[in-house]
Amino acid sequence: MTSDLYREHILDHYGNPRNEGALENADISHERDNPVCGDRVRLDIKLKDGKVDEARFSGEGCVISIASASMFTEEIKGKTIADLKAMDDEDIFDMLGVNLGPSRANCAVLPLRVLQEGLAQWEDRLG
Amino acid sequence: MDTEPKLDPMMCRADFPILQREIHGKPLAYLDNAASTQKPEAVIEAVADFYRNHYANIHRGVHTLSEEATTAYETARDKVAAFINAPDRRGLVFTRNATEAINLVAFSWGRTEITGGDRILVTEMEHHSNLVPWQRLAQEKGADLAYVSVTDEGCLDLASLDRLLEGPVKLVAFTHISNVLGTLNPAEEIVARAHNAGAQVLVDGAQSVPHLPVDIAALNPDFFVFSGHKMCGPTGIGALYARPALLASMPPFLTGGGMIQRVEREGASWADLPAKFEAGTPAIAEAVGLGAATDYLSAQGMEAIWAHEHSLAAYCLERMSELRGVRVVGPTTDCRSGVLSFIVESVHPHDLAQILDSDGIAIRAGYHCAHPLHQRFDLPPTARASFYLYNTEDEVERLIAGIRKAQKLLGAAD
Secondary structure (H helix, E strand, O other): OOOOOOOHHHHHHHHOOOOEOOOOOOOEEEEEEEOOOOEEEEEEEEEEOOEEEEEEEEEEOOHHHHHHHHHHHHHOOOOEHHHHHHOOHHHHHHHHOOOOOHHHHHHHHHHHHHHHHHHHHHHHHHO | OOOOOOOOHHHHHOOOHHHHOEEOOEEOEEOEOOOOOOOOHHHHHHHHHHHHHHOOOOOOOOOHHHHHHHHHHHHHHHHHHHHOOOOOHHHEEEEOOHHHHHHHHHHHHHHHHOOOOOEEEEEOOOOHHHOHHHHHHHHHHOOEEEEEOEOOOOOEOHHHHHHHOOOOEEEEEEEOEOOOOOEEOOHHHHHHHHHHOOOEEEEEOOOOOOOOOOOHHHHOOOEEEEEOHHHOOOOOOEEEEEOHHHHHHOOOOOOOOOOEEEEOOOOEEEOOOOHHHOOOOOOHHHHHHHHHHHHHHHHHOHHHHHHHHHHHHHHHHHHHHOOOOEEEEOOOOOOEOOEEEEEEOOEOHHHHHHHHHOOOEEOEEEOOOOHHHHHHOOOOOEEEEEOOOOOOHHHHHHHHHHHHHHHHHOOOOO
């Protein structure tokens, strides 16, 4: 095994990312980058009946951040706002299913950070 | 030179206990020397021996251990001053690192000398340590911060320097060797031009002092800074060199014990140099360790170390040029050090670093604390391999093999 991180399912999501692209008229649309490594992830989310109806991502970055974003768009589909707000870093590590060192954990949680910031701004807008 | 000094990296390797270590079952190939260097047994032992047999606080103590510790600390100052051929030991101030030394200058000299409308020159290839303190000073004082440009080849544009020096420049702050491009700047020439224009000069020697002979007397900068941990010494110790007369004219940086002559209820007077700039109990054992590091490096010969790194970098450049999809950043001329930043097409440097690590190879990935330089060249984050006296051609081969492996794994190979 080359490296514990580069398991088949991770490389698959990196090589064939799911839900890549943008959504028009998204309810939540947010982007964030990691100035340390230059990774950038944007999330577009459409809600229906208080749940995630559709989610897409775009961005550039390392295998971990892109695979995480790809899996994340699948993971959050159908979740309620309350579900989304309850998500934490552990959920991301569980979702990826690989052991991340402290330096790569930042790459993995980038999509979650985008969601958290995007949610906060969305709620602000709703007042 | 009749006899070209030659360095045997295999002999050097035996001096570094950590190089015997395995990482993920592979021998460690440590290629992250621009970030920090490993420590030879002589340095580790000097620090341990100091703590085991001679440790006490320095100065003012009358007891034997305090005298021994004071002698060891001040002997370390002599060694470090001699290592860079500094004209006067009183101008050698111990700091935590190069960053603290630059902050000392920005705070003490800068806040006194820089006023609104003054210009401070830095270069596009500075790392954040030699940039952010000047940004802050310029903002505080309403001064102008201007950048000497870098050519497309990755060298400083001296014509741009000359143009900028036509204005009222108070300070030129530049790096001796770029930590990203590996460019060795013509420091003597830049110092001379800046002095001719009436500006003072700070040279950041963090990447030069560890790797080549540095002669402060010949270079003649107003301020020169470097870090101990990048030259086989401990962390937490570095130095500022400035002429004693200049240091004497500057107000203290940190105040407190150790830096005063006399304290009354209403005020205090300052100690003689260099104590005036060393408030509080300094990093005594670390200074002793740095002294031992200069002994170690001098015994290997700085000319020989530079020649070794230079030939290793040239070898690595050649091997990388044979790889598809690999681009090395920085000059291809002779004026470069053993720092190689590179981009592997379709492989993010974090992934490359991770995959190399699984083969025991340590490199760095990211912006290397030099965001403006990456912006200048419109560079994505880069991977960086940087060599030192203990690195070998065999390790370069392992790096090349590791890059190929990453390309294959991530589907970037042809």
